[in-house]
Amino acid sequence: MLDHPFKNSDGFVFEHRLIAEEHLLDSENSIEINGKRYLSPKYVAHHINFNRLDNSVENLKVMKKEDHIRFHNSLIDRERNALGQFI
Numbered sequence: 001m002l003d004h005p006f007k008n009s010d011g012f013v014f015e016h017r018l019i020a021e022e023h024l025l026d027s028e029n030s031i032e033i034n035g036k037r038y039l040s041p042k043y044v045a046h047h048i049n050f051n052r053l054d055n056s057v058e059n060l061k062v063m064k065k066e067d068h069i070r071f072h073n074s075l076i077d078r079e080r081n082a083l084g085q086f087i
Contacts (some may be wrong), residue, residue: 003034005054006041016055023057050085064069 001013017048021039033039039045039062046061046068047054063071 005038014045016045016047016052016060019057020060020062021057024062026059029062046071 001007001010001018004013006009006017007013017039021037023036024045025039029040030037031044032038042065043062044065046060046063051059
């Protein structure tokens with residue numbers, strides 16, 4: 001994604017961000033650049049089921065970065081199973 005304004009230093013954009021840009025943008029979480037809308041860098045695409053390999057639209061939720069951090073910090077003390085998943 002060499003033409004993406006928010007690509008990393010290697011020219012990549014995470015797939016879940018691209019899917020969010022295609023399906024989950026609204027006027028609050030997006031930014032327009034050269035006539036195209038992108039997920040604002042102030043937002044992240046959160047994996048609802050915590051499986052970062054599951055980039056289905058139904059598993060993604062766009063959240064402000066600070067809300068996403070706060071959410072994950074609230075889970076730190078939760079118990080996990082042998083696979084590291086929250087129970």
